[in-house]
Amino acid sequence: MIGFRCSSRKSRSAPPPRFGKRKAIKRLPRKLVQVITMKQLTILVENRIGALADVCDALGKNGINIEGLSAQGQGNEGVIRIVTEDEKSAVSSLKKAGFSPLVADVLTFKVNDSPGELAKMTRRLSKAGVNIECIYLLHKEKGIGEFAVKADNLLEAQKALRL
Secondary structure, three states: OOOOOOOOOOOOOOOOOOOOOOOOOOOOOOOOOOEEEEEEEEEEEEOOOOHHHHHHHHHHOOOOOEEEEEEEEEOOEEEEEEEEOOHHHHHHHHHHOOOOOEEEEEEEEEEEOOOOHHHHHHHHHHHOOOOEEEEEEEEEEOOEEEEEEEEOOHHHHHHHHOO
16 A cells, blocks of 8 residues: 555655655465465355355344355356355355255365466375365465465365465
8 A cells, every 4th residue: 555645744754655666575385375274155055146245245234244255156156165264154144045055075275376386285295195175265464375275185185275
């Protein structure tokens, strides 16, 4: 975020913003990958206009914030995957709205946002014999990307990602 002064009072302590120079980007240490287990809700819906809005509305009306989301339509079916901090309330809200969410564990991991970093992580999983069922970006900020991955063997995936 670029900082602009909102008041007319001038401050001598802060230099004016300089454009054209890149900010230093925080990087994760090469050997450190943060791996966290979270819950993912999978909602199977009819692939129709407004299906995603209905799911998001059911959560929003109950004060549930969506931390991560992936949605795909394939033919007549749609698959919505959601990560929230309050999985139990999210499940309850979705059930009340007529949905049948499936709950599964996913791993989240952070990597440096540079070419090839995700390839390295997915190659680690491949070499460990882990099948990736789904993967999606949760968040990207200040040179670090955070991904959620659902794998067939979470224990092996966790070991492989922490190398």
